[in-house]
Amino acid sequence: MQVEADVTVIGSGPAGLTAALYAHKSGAKNVLLLEREEELGGILKQCIHNGFGLEQFKKDYTGPEYAERLIEELEKTNVQYFLNTMVVSLSPNKTITAVNPEKGVFHIESKSVVLAMGCRERSRGSINIPGTRPAGVYTAGVAQRFVNIDGYLPGKEVVILGSGDIGLIMARRLTLEGAQVKGVYEIMDYPGGLKRNIVQCLNDFGIPLYLSHTVTEIRGKERVEGVVVSKVDQKMNPIGGSEQFIGCDTLLLSVGLIPENELSTEAGIELTPITKGPVTAETMETAVPGIFSCGNVSTVFDLVDYVAESGIIAGRNAAEFAAGDWKEERNSVEVTPGENVRMLFPQRYSFKDDLILFIRSAKPIEKPVNIELSPAGIRLKRLYARPNEMVRLKVPRDKLKDIAEPITVSITER
Amino acid sequence: MDEKKLAGTIQGEIEKTTSEKATVIIKDSIAKLTGQFSSYQSVVDAGHIAANFEQIREVVNEIDHPGKKPFVPPPKVSDELNGKEFDVVIVGGGIIGVAIARELSRFNLSIALLERHEDLGMDQTTHSNAMVHPAFLTEHGTLKWEMNYKGNAMYDEVASQLDVDFKRIGTLVVCENPEHELMIPVLMNLTKKHKDPVPKELNREELDKVEPGLAPNIKRGALVWNTGIISVFELIVACAENALANGVQFFLDTSVIGVQTEERSIKAVNTTRGTIKTHILINAAGLYGDKIAEFAGDRFFTIHPRKGETIIFDKSYQPIRTVLASFSMAGEREGYSKGGGLIPTIDGNLQFGPTAEEVQDREDVSTTSMGREILFNKFGLLTEQLKPYYEKPDKSKIIAHFAGCRAATYKEDFIIEPSKKVRGLIHVVGIQSPGLAAMPAIVERVKEIVTEEWHPAENARFNPRRKRIKPFSGLDDKEREELIRINPLYGHIVCRCEHVTEGEIVDALHRGIPVRSIDAIKRRARAGMGRCQGGFCMPRVLEIISREMNINKESVTKNGGKSFILTGKVKKEVRK
Numbered sequence: 001m002q003v004e005a006d007v008t009v010i011g012s013g014p015a016g017l018t019a020a021l022y023a024h025k026s027g028a029k030n031v032l033l034l035e036r037e038e039e040l041g042g043i044l045k046q047c048i049h050n051g052f053g054l055e056q057f058k059k060d061y062t063g064p065e066y067a068e069r070l071i072e073e074l075e076k077t078n079v080q081y082f083l084n085t086m087v088v089s090l091s092p093n094k095t096i097t098a099v100n101p102e103k104g105v106f107h108i109e110s111k112s113v114v115l116a117m118g119c120r121e122r123s124r125g126s127i128n129i130p131g132t133r134p135a136g137v138y139t140a141g142v143a144q145r146f147v148n149i150d151g152y153l154p155g156k157e158v159v160i161l162g163s164g165d166i167g168l169i170m171a172r173r174l175t176l177e178g179a180q181v182k183g184v185y186e187i188m189d190y191p192g193g194l195k196r197n198i199v200q201c202l203n204d205f206g207i208p209l210y211l212s213h214t215v216t217e218i219r220g221k222e223r224v225e226g227v228v229v230s231k232v233d234q235k236m237n238p239i240g241g242s243e244q245f246i247g248c249d250t251l252l253l254s255v256g257l258i259p260e261n262e263l264s265t266e267a268g269i270e271l272t273p274i275t276k277g278p279v280t281a282e283t284m285e286t287a288v289p290g291i292f293s294c295g296n297v298s299t300v301f302d303l304v305d306y307v308a309e310s311g312i313i314a315g316r317n318a319a320e321f322a323a324g325d326w327k328e329e330r331n332s333v334e335v336t337p338g339e340n341v342r343m344l345f346p347q348r349y350s351f352k353d354d355l356i357l358f359i360r361s362a363k364p365i366e367k368p369v370n371i372e373l374s375p376a377g378i379r380l381k382r383l384y385a386r387p388n389e390m391v392r393l394k395v396p397r398d399k400l401k402d403i404a405e406p407i408t409v410s411i412t413e414r
Numbered sequence: 415m416d417e418k419k420l421a422g423t424i425q426g427e428i429e430k431t432t433s434e435k436a437t438v439i440i441k442d443s444i445a446k447l448t449g450q451f452s453s454y455q456s457v458v459d460a461g462h463i464a465a466n467f468e469q470i471r472e473v474v475n476e477i478d479h480p481g482k483k484p485f486v487p488p489p490k491v492s493d494e495l496n497g498k499e500f501d502v503v504i505v506g507g508g509i510i511g512v513a514i515a516r517e518l519s520r521f522n523l524s525i526a527l528l529e530r531h532e533d534l535g536m537d538q539t540t541h542s543n544a545m546v547h548p549a550f551l552t553e554h555g556t557l558k559w560e561m562n563y564k565g566n567a568m569y570d571e572v573a574s575q576l577d578v579d580f581k582r583i584g585t586l587v588v589c590e591n592p593e594h595e596l597m598i599p600v601l602m603n604l605t606k607k608h609k610d611p612v613p614k615e616l617n618r619e620e621l622d623k624v625e626p627g628l629a630p631n632i633k634r635g636a637l638v639w640n641t642g643i644i645s646v647f648e649l650i651v652a653c654a655e656n657a658l659a660n661g662v663q664f665f666l667d668t669s670v671i672g673v674q675t676e677e678r679s680i681k682a683v684n685t686t687r688g689t690i691k692t693h694i695l696i697n698a699a700g701l702y703g704d705k706i707a708e709f710a711g712d713r714f715f716t717i718h719p720r721k722g723e724t725i726i727f728d729k730s731y732q733p734i735r736t737v738l739a740s741f742s743m744a745g746e747r748e749g750y751s752k753g754g755g756l757i758p759t760i761d762g763n764l765q766f767g768p769t770a771e772e773v774q775d776r777e778d779v780s781t782t783s784m785g786r787e788i789l790f791n792k793f794g795l796l797t798e799q800l801k802p803y804y805e806k807p808d809k810s811k812i813i814a815h816f817a818g819c820r821a822a823t824y825k826e827d828f829i830i831e832p833s834k835k836v837r838g839l840i841h842v843v844g845i846q847s848p849g850l851a852a853m854p855a856i857v858e859r860v861k862e863i864v865t866e867e868w869h870p871a872e873n874a875r876f877n878p879r880r881k882r883i884k885p886f887s888g889l890d891d892k893e894r895e896e897l898i899r900i901n902p903l904y905g906h907i908v909c910r911c912e913h914v915t916e917g918e919i920v921d922a923l924h925r926g927i928p929v930r931s932i933d934a935i936k937r938r939a940r941a942g943m944g945r946c947q948g949g950f951c952m953p954r955v956l957e958i959i960s961r962e963m964n965i966n967k968e969s970v971t972k973n974g975g976k977s978f979i980l981t982g983k984v985k986k987e988v989r990k
Contacts, residue, residue, distance in 0.1 A: 036907065086907035097891070101905035104898040105891045123947040128812055130781045135972035135979055139949050146953060152967060152980040177984045221777065222977040249981065262911075 001106040005032040005080075006322035007315070008096060008110035010087050010263065013042025014304050015295020015311040016116030017070040022315030023114070024077045028322050032108065033074075033081040034098060040074075040081060041067035042118060043141070044304075046148045049169050051196070055305040066304065092268040094290055111322035114314045115264060115278070115286070115293035119257040119300050121166075127255050129161075131217040136224030140166040140254040147173055155250025159227050160184040161215045165193040165302075167254020172201035181205075182248055185213040185229050187236055190364045192254070192388055194302060214238065215251065224249050257300045267291060272347055274337060275299035281332060281348040282355045284314035285321075292318045299345040299358065302390045306358065313353065328352065333403060338374070338410030340365065342387060349407060355395040361385035361411050368414040373407055376400055385411050417441065424464050431463060432456040436477055438464065442834075443471035444714045451479045458718055458772045465824035472715040473824035481774065485705060487671040488530075488686050495665065495688035500526040502864075503683055503692040505670050505706050507534040509646065509853055510845050511698035512653045517857040519660035520878075521870035526692070527662060528685060530669040530702075532974025533934045534927065535650040537700050538849065540937065541779070541818020543724065543757050543765055545737065546642035547848035548585055549608040550601070557828045561852035561859070563609040566640055568854035573644065576652035577882040579760050580644045586616075586625050586736040588635035588800060594741035595634050601741075605638060613638045625736050629802050641737050643760045646850060647937045648882070651927070656880040658926045660873065666928060667974060670699070673709040673839075680710070680838030694868065696840045696860065700821040701776040703843030712835040715844065719776045719819035722768025723785035726814040728945050729762050733797055733804040740800060756793055756800075763813070766793035773819065781815045813945055820846035828852070830859050832867065840864070883921055885940065887913040908958070909951040911944025919955060923962045930963045932956060933973040952979075 007023040009016045012035040020033040039045060044052070047063025054060060061069065074081075085100040096108040121139040136155055138146075143154045144166060156179050160167045163186040171181045184202060189212045191198055202209050210229070216238050217228035226247040230238035259277035269278045270287040277298040278286040284294050294314035295307040320326055332350035335357070337343070343360035359371060364386045371380040371391060380393055400407075417440035424445060425438045434456050436449040445464040451457050461475040502518055504511045507529030515527045531537075549563035573580035589595045598615060605613055613636040614620075621628055621635050658664065665687070672684035673695065682691045699706045704717045739755030757765045766789040786809075794807040823829065823844035833839035840863055842856060849856070864870065886894065886904060897917070898905035904917035922938035923930065932948070932955055935941055941955050942948030948955070956979055960967045971977040 036910070084906055086910065086913075088907070088913060099894065099898070099905050099907060101898065101902035104895045104905055120946050121949050123813075123945075123949050128783075128786060128809060128815060130783045130786065130815070132780045133816065135977040138952075142949060142952060146980060147984055150953060150957075150967070151984050153982050153984055154980055156981050216783070217780075219780075222971075222973075222975045 001103055003032065003106060003108045004030070005108060005110040006030045007112050007114065007318045008032045008034065008108055009114040009116055009315075010034050010090075010096070011042060011116035011118055011295075011297070012040040012081065013116060013118050013295060014044060014066070014070070014307045015118070015297070015314075016042065016114070017067070017074060018308045018311030019114045019116055019292075019294055019315035019318065020079050020081075021070065021074055021077070022312045023319040024079050024315075026316045026319035028319035031079045032110070033079055034085045034087055034096075035081060035083050036086045038083055040071050040083070046141075046145050047169075048148050049173070052304050055303070056308050087263060090263045090267040092288055112290045112292065112318040114318045115291065115297050116295050116311065116314075117260040117263065117297045119259045119296040121253070122256040122258060124253060127253070129215055129218055132220055134218070134220040134222055134224050136220065136250045137218060138250070138252055140164070140170045140252045143170050143252050144173070147177060153177055153179060155179060155224075155248075157182060157248040158250045158252060159215070159229075159246055159248045160252045160254060162186060162253060162255035163191040163193050163198070163209060164254035164256060165197050167252060168193045168197040168201040170252060170254070171207050172205055175205050175207065181207050182246055183208045183210055185210045185215060187212070187214040187232055190387065192256075194388060216243065218251060219245075224251055227251055257296065259297045259300065261297070264293070264297070274343055274347060275345055279348060280346040281350045282313075282346050282353050283317040283350060284310055284346075285317060285350070290321050290326075292321075299343065301358070306390070306392065309356065313356075317352075334406040336406055336408050338408040340385065340411035341409055344409055349400065351397065351401065354397050355400060357393040357395065357409065359391040359393060359409055359411070361387050363387065365411065365413060370412050370414055372410050372412065374410070375405060376403060376407060381414070420467065420469060421445070424467060424470075428460045428463050432459050434460070436460050440470070443469060444474060445470045445472075446474040447477050449477045451477050454479045454481070454774050455772060461716065461718060461824040465826070471825070472829070474713060475716040475718070475824065483775070488669045490671065491686050493688040495668070495685060495690050498526070498688075499691040500524045500663070501692065501870075502526070502694040502696065503528065503690055504696040504698055505683070506698035506700050507531070507654075507664070507666070508537060508698065508700050509535055509539040509650045509653065509850060510700075510842055510856060511696070512650055512657060513853050513857045514696055514698060514842065514860050515662045516653050516657040516660065517861050518864060519657050519662050520861075520873055520876045521864075522873050523870050525657075525662045526690060527657070527664050528668045528670060528683070529664070529666050532667050532931055532971070533929050533937070534654055534664075534666075535647065536973070538818060538821060538846065539646055539650055541722070541724070541816060542646055542847065542850050543768065544644055544646040544759055545757055545850070546580070546644060547851040548605070548610045548638045548641050550605045550610050550638065552608065552848060554608055557830065558848070558852065559608065561828060561830070561855040562848045564855035564858075565852040566610075566642070569642055569644075569851075572854050573649075575878045576649065576656060576880050578644060578649045578652050580642055581760060582640060582642045583736050583758070584624070584637040584639040585641040585739060585755065586621075586635055586637050587739050587741060588621070588628060588632045590629070590631055590740055590742055590799070597741045597744065598634065598636050601636050601638075610638060611640050625734065625738060627801055627803055629800055632800070637736070642851075643737075643758065644850075645760045651938055652880050652882065654927050655925060656878070659880065660876050664927055670706060670709065673706065675710060675836055678836055680836060693838045694840070694864065695838060696842060698842045698845075700843075700845065701819055703821060703841070707841065707843070710833070710836050710839050712833045712839060715823045715825070715829060717776070717821050717823060717843070719773050719778065720822050720846070721771045721773045721778055721817055721819050723781050723789065723815065723817040724765055724767030725786065725789050725812050726759070726816075727764040727807070728811045728813045731764055731805065731808070731811045732758070732762055733764060733801050734758055738800060740796065743796070756797060766790065766807075776819060778819060779817045781817050785817070786815060813947060822846050828856070830856055832863055883918070886915045886918060908954050909939075909941035909944065911946050911950075912940045914939050914941040914951070916958060919958050920962055923959065930959055930965065931971045931973050931977075932959070932979065935959065
């Protein structure tokens with residue numbers, strides 16, 4: 001079976017929904033949205049906390065409400081979507097192979113493709129916690145699904161490793177469901193999640209956050225019986241003698257998210273270690289012409305508003321590409337991280353759109369800083385720079401039009 | 415030397431080495447050690463010292479040490495098996511027990527297999543490196559060696575009958591300098607003596623075809639080509655399914671807690687689920703082999719568990735194609751392990767391991783940061799040394815770190831023999847590495863023992879073949895299309911890393927071996943085996959198990975027993 005489309009969007013989380021919607025709004029006639037689960041919405045479905053859409057809709061939605069708003073809008077259009085549909089391969093010439101129970105194996109020939117598969121959580125294996133392998137060790141996202149979608153508790157006495165946002169949100173959620181959260185342990189000397197989540201999810205519930213700590217052993221034969229936590233030194237190595245046993249039946253891991261990049265790799269899309277996602281232009285185009293990427297498959301964003309914004313850009317440009325009026329008028333330039341910048345998105349500027357930069361500092365700087373773009377001579381003043389808070393910086397195209405060399409972004413103390 | 419005198423000599427030898435006093439009593443060439451030592455390592459050393467005397471057949475080591483825990487058999491849970499009767503009861507559902515069950519189903523015998531875990535192969539089998547070893551590293555003249563070379567040669571037939579992937583990728587031993595080249599004839603002699611097939615000598619050009627990208631200083635090497643890799647879990651499931659099809663009955667979650675004999679003959683086994691009558695009892699109980707022997711009144715050896723830790727890397731990191739070793743490792747063989755090299759799995763994951771550490775607890779499967787460091791120092795350096803242009807081994811590419819215990823006796827050899835004391839009891843114990851390679855030969859030996867004594871009639875309906883269900887991920891589009899048309903569940907991909915479909919999971923649950931845990935599905939269908947380690951699919955697999963097995967979600971376990979995934983429904987806690 002063969003399906004044809006102008007724009008095909010893979011994934012229907014906030015990025016994919018928005019991209020599909022904006023591809024349609026931008027004139028693409030035949031937009032197709034693919035979702036591997038039985039419903040649209042992606043991870044939003046299990047994010048029943050609020051804080052979604054503050055900037056985009058000026059409303060404080062929960063995840064499902066936010067998804068619903070986009071889905072309602074989508075239902076009014078002629079955008080087609082296939083559920084229970086898994087993309088098993090994507091070729092460099094944009095042929096998609098997908099599988100679902102009704103259509104079996106089928107191919108989609110699409111003029112442009114938008115990748116919006118999101119990200120996945122780092123698991124126990126990749127962070128190497130020694131000890132036994134009992135039940136009760138879950139990523140925070142799995143726990144969130146168990147509680148919010150399935151209605152089950154994954155444990156009653158919980159230790160959380162890592163202070164990523166999902167871990168913080170689950171600390172509160174599990175407490176509200178009657179579990180005892182004994183503490184959140186973070187290996188870095190600063191928290192991983194947003195300030196608002198530290199305050200609203202931990203401080204408000206009296207859940208302690210231990211910085212410069214990690215779990216060095218998991219104990220328990222059938223189910224987790226406890227974990228050993230240790231302080232770590234500046235190089236993040238456990239300090240001998242600081243071990244402390246904490247009895248618990250569950251260890252939740254909130255130790256980072258990685259863009260889902262199997263399909264990108266298969267399509268021959270160049271990835272960058274800076275984000276672990278595709279090298280992307282300000283248009284959201286990847287290194288393969290006509291394949292765009294947006295949301296957390298590109299880089300793990302802090303806020304759904306940023307994810308949606310990248311979806312808007314990707315959808316609009318994918319429609320333009322499909323219409324055949326895609327032209328890069330001049331060679332693009334690289335955008336590269338300079339001093340104190342750990343993460344930078346996008347990594348390429350092609351002079352088509354305004355440049356919306358997302359910047360993460362390499363370390364916390366609790367002093368006034370300048371964020372500088374050289375050679376554009378653009379300088380933004382901030383009171384501090386923290387790795388757990390992305391900086392969004394919009395640079396109008398006009399200010400960049402005369403640039404010929406790579407753009408370097410750096411953060412310096414004032 | 416009479417046994418009393420020998421006992422004195424051994425006692426002296428133990429004291430000289432460990433500075434501890436043991437009492438040694440020898441009867442019928444079995445040394446029994448008692449005493450009170452200050453460390454467990456000395457206890458193990460004493461056992462090995464006694465076993466090293468040629469006149470000693472095996473060692474029963476009862477020396478006490480601080481922290482020694484008494485063996486407590488598991489409690490009885492039911493009587494549901496009371497009244498059952500079989501010609502043969504096999505204790506232990508590792509690859510050896512299961513393969514014996516399959517082999518004996520060639521005869522008109524009623525056969526039961528008892529496994530203490532909720533699934534088969536949960537101890538040494540799954541924790542092995544899934545490698546079919548060549549015989550040249552196994553001590554010449556031992557039963558282990560004989561079984562190793564014979565078993566290895568039988569593997570193509572076994573894998574083909576059971577429809578299991580098996581590849582003879584070979585052990586490639588490379589010369590890193592001209593002196594190493596002098597070792598090639600030594601290797602040739604060694605393999606000849608050990609009855610491995612003649613290795614292939616390779617020059618650089620030939621090496622590049624077998625193992626591209628070796629360090630420039632490597633000019634020659636030898637490929638011991640009979641080394642194989644296999645999916646060990648597929649193998650045991652295949653064996654079990656074939657045994658099942660030929661009439662064997664499997665009882666999981668069933669531990670033996672006693673053996674009944676009458677006039678020195680086997681009469682029945684007491685299990686945690688009731689008493690089963692039988693007249694042939696095959697002790698393939700691995701780590702608890704000595705306990706089964708003791709229950710039957712025939713204890714003449716002690717199992718001392720030796721833990722091995724292994725690291726598995728993500729498939730995106732595949733620096734090798736062969737089992738890769740260097741002559742520079744020849745002198746480094748330590749203790750009772752064979753030394754090893756870099757081993758790929760049949761699925762394409764690189765492994766580092768295993769380590770070898772004597773531990774007190776037979777259940778100790780914990781991993782340690784020390785173990786990880788040891789493995790990285792040894793194999794990480796070896797990778798960089800032999801393949802310097804390849805990406806360096808990186809800890810962030812580890813997807814699993816696990817440990818298992820080898821069921822070693824002090825003689826460090828296999829024991830495959832009818833009991834000298836109890837009629838109907840057959841010991842198949844002390845099977846440790848290379849037990850997987852030896853499996854087909856061990857099974858053959860057990861068959862000989864059974865046929866010589868009992869002359870069972872052939873089972874005319876025996877079918878040695880089993881057909882696997884090909885994983886969806888390995889099918890082409892046409893095959894996939896066909897499969898989904900017949901059963902739409904094959905169109906629903908549940909595990910996104912390994913592309914495992916709901917159809918395969920449902921199928922794994924209904925193939926006759928009564929499994930119902932997340933890990934059992936992971937081992938059979940590979941759901942959760944990939945880089946996200948079940949992060950995405952685990953809740954979905956749980957749901958499918960609950961639905962298909964008609965059990966509530968709270969009863970689904972990770973790997974049996976009380977390893978429940980969930981602790982209850984939400985809102986209940988709050989209401990309290």
